[in-house]
Amino acid sequence: MTTQGSARERVLAAYEDLLINDGPRAATLGAVAATAGVSKGGLLYHFNSMEALTAGLVEKMRELATVDACIMSEDPDGCASYYVRTSIFGGTTFDRTVVAAMRLAQGEDSTVRAAFAEMHERWYKLILSDIKDPTVARAVMLLGDGLYYNAALFGLPTTPGQDAEAAGAVDVEALLRVVAQMRASVGQ
Amino acid sequence: MTTQGSARERVLAAYEDLLINDGPRAATLGAVAATAGVSKGGLLYHFNSMEALTAGLVEKMRELATVDACIMSEDPDGCASYYVRTSIFGGTTFDRTVVAAMRLAQGEDSTVRAAFAEMHERWYKLILSDIKDPTVARAVMLLGDGLYYNAALFGLPTTPGQDAEAAGAVDVEALLRVVAQMRASVGQ
DNA sequence: TTCACTATACCGGCCGGACGGTATAGTATA
DNA sequence: TATACTATACCGTCCGGCCGGTATAGTGAA
Numbered sequence: 001m002t003t004q005g006s007a008r009e010r011v012l013a014a015y016e017d018l019l020i021n022d023g024p025r026a027a028t029l030g031a032v033a034a035t036a037g038v039s040k041g042g043l044l045y046h047f048n049s050m051e052a053l054t055a056g057l058v059e060k061m062r063e064l065a066t067v068d069a070c071i072m073s074e075d076p077d078g079c080a081s082y083y084v085r086t087s088i089f090g091g092t093t094f095d096r097t098v099v100a101a102m103r104l105a106q107g108e109d110s111t112v113r114a115a116f117a118e119m120h121e122r123w124y125k126l127i128l129s130d131i132k133d134p135t136v137a138r139a140v141m142l143l144g145d146g147l148y149y150n151a152a153l154f155g156l157p158t159t160p161g162q163d164a165e166a167a168g169a170v171d172v173e174a175l176l177r178v179v180a181q182m183r184a185s186v187g188q
Numbered sequence: 189m190t191t192q193g194s195a196r197e198r199v200l201a202a203y204e205d206l207l208i209n210d211g212p213r214a215a216t217l218g219a220v221a222a223t224a225g226v227s228k229g230g231l232l233y234h235f236n237s238m239e240a241l242t243a244g245l246v247e248k249m250r251e252l253a254t255v256d257a258c259i260m261s262e263d264p265d266g267c268a269s270y271y272v273r274t275s276i277f278g279g280t281t282f283d284r285t286v287v288a289a290m291r292l293a294q295g296e297d298s299t300v301r302a303a304f305a306e307m308h309e310r311w312y313k314l315i316l317s318d319i320k321d322p323t324v325a326r327a328v329m330l331l332g333d334g335l336y337y338n339a340a341l342f343g344l345p346t347t348p349g350q351d352a353e354a355a356g357a358v359d360v361e362a363l364l365r366v367v368a369q370m371r372a373s374v375g376q
Numbered sequence: 377t378t379c380a381c382t383a384t385a386c387c388g389g390c391c392g393g394a395c396g397g398t399a400t401a402g403t404a405t406a
Numbered sequence: 407t408a409t410a411c412t413a414t415a416c417c418g419t420c421c422g423g424c425c426g427g428t429a430t431a432g433t434g435a436a
Binding site for chain 2: 415
Binding site for chain 1: 211212213290292293297301304305308322323324326327329330331332333334335337338341342358359362363365366367369370373
């Protein structure tokens, strides 16, 4: 039962928790309310339907994505490096939100998919500004995507801030060297 | 309403359809039965619970994965090439099953996650037998994963066998050239 | 300062329907 | 008649969503 922050924030955080740990089927209104330490009525005051709850999550993700893009564009080691480095799932607020939203990327819920498409577009542009060759840029981005999805879908640490380097984890250092080599091979 | 094949097969196919198109929340027993053109009783004759239905899906995926691994190991262009090539989502039976199972990769349903872990392990070993360097092999595999997940989670063609090369699609040919170069750079 | 009124935030109970699952009767084939 | 399978009816529970009500804080006029 989460008890810090405003009720609205807690509800959103609880929704994320349930989506990540137990999946969309378990993330019912009642469960979310209970996890947030709020009554169902209280939850529905802030989000008057399941759809609104999802919309709130997407909006939060959009906001965090904007901040992240800003940091990414100013990374001293370049956008490509940043993207791969941050794809190992650090357990940040942004990571949690993205992973939760990913669990909802389905069928009719086109708003979620649209938000992801937008985010991917932005990331690609940033990586392309770092690695000029479109194909190599795409390859690097896909590599980061693979890392992120694998972690998000299967190897997620249950409690945040825990061992990101679990058993069978990928050697990101070595991976970054490969990426650096790819970047160098294309000039610039 | 699907009407070919045995009832059991149709039920499994319907479950996949619903998971892919409408997500886990919509894939209820009633909806699956209706989509399969079978009564709920008929469905429960073959799979006597939701859990059993999921187990059936996982088992099907395991079987198809074994076949796929066999084909992969004998590809004339090498396992790495095969992996990346087949990651663009061809709409094959295997693809559909994997994507459906992916939607269930969550919380307590550890059997699904275990099956994926197993599959990944097998793929990695095959790629490593093709590309000797562990890091490069991992990079290539992650690239394929990224391709696959992006397609599975966001850019899925609604009707199978449709345009796999949709708008904003990735140039796989070019990507394969990058992979070939990575393979060559490591010798062998 | 007091009164009337409003806005915000939240609670807990309730309803109709959908859900997972069971029981059972029925049917086609061998 | 046995086997393999299907369809219907139903049960108890849970779910999404709504509603009446409460507590608090604030606002403006007298």
